[in-house]
Amino acid sequence: NAGVTQTPKFRILKIGQSMTLQCTQDMNHNYMYWYRQDPGMGLKLIYYSVGAGITDKGEVPNGYNVSRSTTEDFPLRLELAAPSQTSVYFCASSYPGQGNTEAFFGQGTRLTVV
Amino acid sequence: DAKTTQPNSMESNEEEPVHLPCNHSTISGTDYIHWYRQLPSQGPEYVIHGLTSNVNNRMASLAIAEDRKSSTLILHRATLRDAAVYYCILRRSSGSARQLTFGSGTQLTVLP
Numbered sequence: 001n002a003g004v005t006q007t008p009k010f011r012i013l014k015i016g017q018s019m020t021l022q023c024t025q026d027m028n029h030n031y032m033y034w035y036r037q038d039p040g041m042g043l044k045l046i047y048y049s050v051g052a053g054i055t056d057k058g059e060v061p062n063g064y065n066v067s068r069s070t071t072e073d074f075p076l077r078l079e080l081a082a083p084s085q086t087s088v089y090f091c092a093s094s095y096p097g098q099g100n101t102e103a104f105f106g107q108g109t110r111l112t113v114v
Numbered sequence: 115d116a117k118t119t120q121p122n123s124m125e126s127n128e129e130e131p132v133h134l135p136c137n138h139s140t141i142s143g144t145d146y147i148h149w150y151r152q153l154p155s156q157g158p159e160y161v162i163h164g165l166t167s168n169v170n171n172r173m174a175s176l177a178i179a180e181d182r183k184s185s186t187l188i189l190h191r192a193t194l195r196d197a198a199v200y201y202c203i204l205r206r207s208s209g210s211a212r213q214l215t216f217g218s219g220t221q222l223t224v225l226p
Contacts, residue, residue, distance in 0.1 A: 099208070
């Protein structure tokens with residue numbers, strides 16, 4: 001059972017380049033999330049989705065875009081990368097529930113923008 | 115969103131119990147209390163959750179105050195592998211895709 005899979009694990013980008021962080025889950029979860037974690041800090045929500053075709057902004061969405069064409073996949077797009085986007089990015093998924101379901105996280109993508 | 119307050123860091127000796135406190139004085143009646151932990155260089159992993167009653171699972175126990183304004187995660191016998199950042203999170207029962215809002219957590223150090 002793969003759970004939540006993120007690719008790539010590591011990436012170095014130059015300022016102004018673009019890239020897509022991939023996230024896929026095999027648990028048929030409706031809810032998916034993207035977080036970023038800066039050194040020594042907690043996770044901050046970038047975007048989330050409650051199902052295919054539905055996405056919404058989280059706490060720190062600027063500089064990012066997402067799409068959700070299938071239940072399984074929730075890619076995060078960085079346009080015009082900036083040094084401030086150097087961070088570790090985590091994707092997560094869960095069943096809707098009533099707040100009583102657990103979320104599953106991927107292993108993260110460590111991104112450096114130089 | 116209701117916030118949680120945790121100590122920045124705690125230490126424990128190996129094989130001794132650990133009590134990790136969390137204050138959540140503005141919790142609403144339908145918020146679930148979740149605990150996650152993050153091992154070094156890994157994504158967060160679920161530990162336990164509860165609503166009103168104390169909960170036990172294979173990883174830990176969760177003790178919830180009667181007024182629900184605080185809770186304590188209990189690791190019964192700390193091991194070196196339990197060294198991690200522990201996050202106490204309130205998860206809403208409706209709206210906002212049941213977001214998990216992370217604070218800065220408690221860094222647990224386990225001493226051999």
